[in-house]
Amino acid sequence: MKKITLFFFLIASILTSTAQTKPILITPGVGVNNIKLGMSEKQVTALLKAEPVGYTYADQLDAFKGYDTRIDSVMQFVLGFDSCIRYDNELPVSMPVFGLYFKNHKLNFITVTSYSATEDHLKQVRLNNGLKFHDSMEDCGKKLAKSPFVALGYGDYSGDHYYYTLGLEMVYDEDKLTAIGIYPVTRDFPAKIAENSERLLKEASAEEEEEGNN
Secondary structure, three states: OHHHHHHHHHHHHHHHHHHHOOOEEEEOOOEEOOEEOOOOHHHHHHHHOOOOEEEEHHHHHHHHHOOOOOHHHOHHHHHOOOEEEEOOOOOOOOOOEEEEEEEOOEEEEEEEEOOOOOHHHHHHEEEOOOOOOOOEHHHHHHHOOOOOOEEEOOOOOOEEEEEOOOOEEEEEEOOEEEEEEEOOOOOOHHHHHHHHHHHHHHHHHHHHHHHHHO
16 A cells, blocks of 8 residues: 555656646747737737736837837837737746737737746746757857847847847847747848838837827
8 A cells, every 4th residue: 555655646746846847938930838929818818817917009119218229120019019918017827928919919929038937937938949048148149140130229138139030039138038029930120120110210209209298
């Protein structure tokens, strides 16, 4: 009887250990685990089972302007979106997804963050090429060297790199990977920046003027 009990205890321990170390796999241009680009707000929130905060396009325009960011080079604005939900108060237990952007009720940008993430999350999150949170910008750059990127700088971040042929954003703080963005492969991203630059900069300027008048 003792041997049988010990056997089941060992099996339970192995299963628990496996569950705890199950990777949170980020696939550029596709999604993270069961959260996929193209899903609706209802589908995503049902899977994440947490309490998000909703934001409008204008809200996000104002937030990004607060970092003195060139709005015309931010992927979310270049792609366009109608609404955004963020897990400001507490990240979902299943994975450290922070921001989700939707256009015509279809998910087109996901932000996965290391900030406020649990130690388990930090150990579990992996890109499909093996890179993980807190890897150095140098190491990440070497791993992704074959893919072109557009660099964007703002706030205290040491780098924000859009690997647009992969559908991958890599954000570095003090030269360490701290946030990852997932979006559709956008091979014409530089052309889209040029095409939308004037409009987006005007929108940002108008938002700033309106804020100044209030």
